[in-house]
Amino acid sequence: MDIKKVAHLARLALTEEESARYQTQIEKILGYVEQLQQIDVDGIEPTAHAAPVFDTYREDELHEDTLSTEAVLSNAPATAHGQIKMPKVID
């Protein structure tokens, strides 16, 4: 496993020490997980959810207790003009 590549995909900045330590630990876990390759799963359907429920619908109407803009913004690290502030996305 190329830990730096995967950490970047996961948007995690790792130090050299963390990269080395996680690499060793995760490879040990992957070594254990390798046993799954030995199992015959030909023709077996994958289980994504334990219960056979896929969509539960409700009436398409406004919930009266929908959060206010203020409540939604109350945990944001930085806000301005009723919106969340963050670094520039497009130069």
Added chain:
Amino acid sequence: MDPTSLTITQLREAYLREELTPADAITSIAESIEAKDGEIGGYLSHDLELAHADAAKADLDAPLGGVPIAIKDLISVSGQPCSCASQMLAGTYTAPYDATVIRKLREAGAIPFGRTNMDEFAMGSSNENSGIKPCRNPHDLERIPGGSSGGSAAVVAANTAIAALGTDTGGSIRQPASLCGVVGLKPTYGRVSRYGLVAFASSLDQCGPMTKTVADSALLLNALAGPCGRDSTYLDVEPVDFTEFLGQDIAGKKIGLPKEYFAEGLDPGVKEKVESAIDELASLGAEVVEISLPNTEHAIATYYVIATAEASANLARFDGVRYGHRSEQSDLISHYEQSRAEGFGDEVQRRIILGTYVLSSGYYDAYYLRAQKVRTLIRRDFEEAFSKVDLIASPTSPTTAFKLGEKTDDPLAMYLADIYTISANLAGICGISVPCGTHEGLPVGLQLLGPAMDEAALLQVAHAYEQSR
């Protein structure tokens, strides 16, 4: 009368006899937290003023009227912190709304009081991954309380709470309940709404009660179950009064013992206690038979692929934008990468990396898709078993509580301790851990597993066992 040592049932009776008021209970719990929780570390915070305000307007005729319930710190209670024991959220995040389980507790008259310690984002089996502070086992302060709902188990065991809510993704209610000597119930996947809970692995997560008795577990489940409208995995089933089954005869119940759950790796002291509990069930009239769950040996590998994959997706929301820790950086990618690196602890980072890897291009089929297929085999094992027996009995955990620091350097060794609990989450069935004695002074738990939606049978048999002791 010391309210902190009471069960829900006893506290309700004391209220109705006017020997105690909800305010007395809140005050006593706060005093017991002050006296005992410093060394246990079961709570991350508690809001006394808010609880007293709720106590003042408690409806004592409601099923849980005026009963304080401790809440695992990943369940949203409006106006209270919800840190998931993570530096990502600690000190900066206040839940803006009530989770459905909290709304239902309030409708039943209960008072959410206190936020319990846990492994960060529910990832761990010892509570040592808490990003805030360690939690200790009230039976031996050098030992872990189990995890991830370690705080919830510890506060119930230490009588610094009447009862608590936990969540269980691979055993996180049942294992700490076992190690702390309390009752922990993982409901069927889809029985209890997860709306307002911070998600770890969405195809596995369930919320359930952690209590001093089986009767309390049934009372709490009565309140927690029921339609939500905000969790698309909620199963719309007929409501059940789980207390109705308590006290019913268990004669003729067929109980299966999976031979794989009594094999190598099980501590002989734990085995002895669990076997004598099973003998007790037999003497109450249950018919005990050996069964096989042949894919047990693959459960942990399957789980750690599926759970980490789902976690890597669920925890993508912690990006330093809308809530949580933000590292001030000038460019966007560094903003994300630094905010997440600074906010998440080691185990969470490891699992996100592992989960990202098993989902990444070129590896998805070999790991994630394959694990989902093995999950089907594990589910079929249980379907096959439940065509022959009503319930399955086993140890909850292969050992009693281990010492802090014993397994922290080896994540894999920690994962292997979940062997008896993890399959129930993969199969989506229900399970309960009920105390069955102690080994060298440390609690041992008997686990009962039931088919999907048969919590009634679990509670009935667990209660019969508990009352026989």
